[in-house]
Amino acid sequence: MKLDREQVLHIAELAKLSLTEEETELFSEQLSEVLAYFEQLQELDTDDIPPTAQAIYQRNVMRPDTTAPCLTPDEALANAPQRKGDYFQVKPILD
Amino acid sequence: MEFEAIIGVEVHAQILTKSKMFCRCSADVAHAAPNTHTCPICLGMPGTLPVINQAAVEATVLTGMALNCTIPSFSKFDRKNYHYPDLPKGYQVSQYDYPLTKDGYLDVQVNGETRRLRIRRVHLEEDTARLVHEGDTSLIDFNRSSLPLMEIVSEADMRSAEDTYAYLVKLRQILRYLGVSTGNMEEGAMRCEANISVRPVGMEEYGTKVEVKNLNSFRSVRLAIAYEIERQIGVLEEGGEIQQVTMGWDEAGLRTVFQRSKEFAEDYRYFPEPDLPPLEIDQALRESIAARLPELPDAKRERCVMVYGIRSEDARLLCEDRATAGFFERAVEAASERVSAQTVANWIVGEVFRLLGESGQGIDQIKMQPEDLAALLDMLAGGTINATVAKEVLEEMFTSGQAPDVIVERRGLRQINDQEALSAAVRTALDDNPGPVAQYLAGKEQVLGFLIGQVMRATRGQANVQIVTELLRAELEKRR
Ligand SMILES: [Zn+2]
DSSP: OOOOHHHHHHHHHHTTOOOOHHHHHHHHHHHHHHHHHHHHHTTSOOTTSOOOSOSSOOOOOEEOSOOOOOOOHHHHTTTOSSEETTEEEESOOOO | OOEEEEEEEEEEEEOOOSBOSSSOSBSOOTTOOTTOSOOTTTTTOTTOOOOEEHHHHHHHHHHHHHTTOBOOSEEOOEEEEOOOTTOTTSEEEEOSSSOSEEEEEEEEEETTEEEEEEEEEEEEEEOOOEEEEETTEEEEETTSTTOEEEEEEEOSOBOSHHHHHHHHHHHHHHHHHHTSOOOOTTTTSEEEEEEEEEEETTOOSOOOOEEEEEEOSHHHHHHHHHHHHHHHHHHHHTTOOOOOEEEEEETTTTEEEEEEEOOSOOOOOOEEOTTSOOEEOOHHHHHHHHTTOOOOHHHHHHHHHHHHOOOHHHHHHHTSSHHHHHHHHHHHHHSOTTSOHHHHHHHIIIIIHHHHHHHTOOTTTOSOOHHHHHHHHHHHHTTSSOHHHHHHHHHHHHHHOOOHHHHHHHHTOOOBOOHHHHHHHHHHHHHHOHHHHHHHHTTOTTHHHHHHHHHHHHTTTOBOHHHHHHHHHHHHHHTO
């Protein structure tokens, strides 16, 4: 199965990537190869095998509900591209 | 043509925990200054490792149990991918195909009829950061980021704004009974989105669904849904088509307004969260959570009627919240034999509720103890004080928390039952009011009330009204 141009652009949009014309063409081919590989895997009969989310068998890794000290606002904001007072500042969002 | 509405709701409720969902930052953020409750995990820094808060899992399972859900033995977290500045990781940790609980229901009363509204699932996820829109810029506060959030998804069983309102009120009541959430909609601790469609009665197919957001109070839920149903019917009656869109409730304009089109189906590309091992809710854990399930409002109300024999309307009011029901039950347990449970109910529903309303306090915040209310009602039943004085004493108990006998002694409020003392007061009242006495004797018996009032005033409200009435009648006859 070959991914068409529209599908590649949709995936790029979801990933917030802007692709050039050449890249679109290139990734269309590469992604198609990846898909072809998975199609091969799908030939296996897995009807009786439960889906596995993780390779390491671990269950119920939980912590008790206790608190620990937080960062100071200055520490939290240290990597902020822009700050205003003690807030992170971003471009306006319409909602 | 007649139409019917099909409504389903998604409710997000903040879970009351000490720490956040995946980190140990304090979850007590309601009145905190911006970005004071953060750490690398809830800021979404790369390379951090989230760890599940057990209390949040247990609160969700407990809620599922109270909502008659099944608790599957296997559950896991997934990443829901989308880009938005309130979600710096680029995904929200949520649950997709294996929620903690599913397939429940809630029975609600609508117009005197019981409606069973099914619940599809209750799952656990993390809250997003809070955005503040300020002119040409948006500001982000990460205090709310990664607070534990329960999502309660109903089936589309509701048919009216009243159904939905009843469902939400009952749901909030249960969340509060369980102590898992404040359920406060105005503060955003409980948020609601409704999916609404209409179709001609008798038609199998569903109409096009419209999502309504920004429902910030129970009142706006009721108004918004009623409005949206009418809007959709109006469009269809004029031969139009319903567009699949998201609408927002405009509180000021009292109407739903277009927010965005849903032309492109959301594409969240859920996949299993690799950082969080799955959960296995085994028999032992299930039982330990079930043991914490309190008596729920319906059961409590029925028991109050059955065991204490109080009126069902009073039982409904008293069981509205767990603290009030607890206050009532403690007072009844402490009350002497001559004080009936109905009397206790009457005083709480009447006087105590009035005082609570005036002071703006909750029953769990007041100083007055239920045992003291029982003692007060015993003094009233035994004739130590009369009803007027009892109300006065109750007011002081309410504010000071002092015991009733202490207040009565200190203020000298004991009821005067002494015939001789009262006779003197009665004679004085009659001597001082020759006009009304003449009216009474001329057949105008209503003035008796005025004369009783005179005696009560002279005795600072402490006279036994029954004795006063008898004495007045007798004395008036003598003067005929
Ligand atoms: Zn944190």
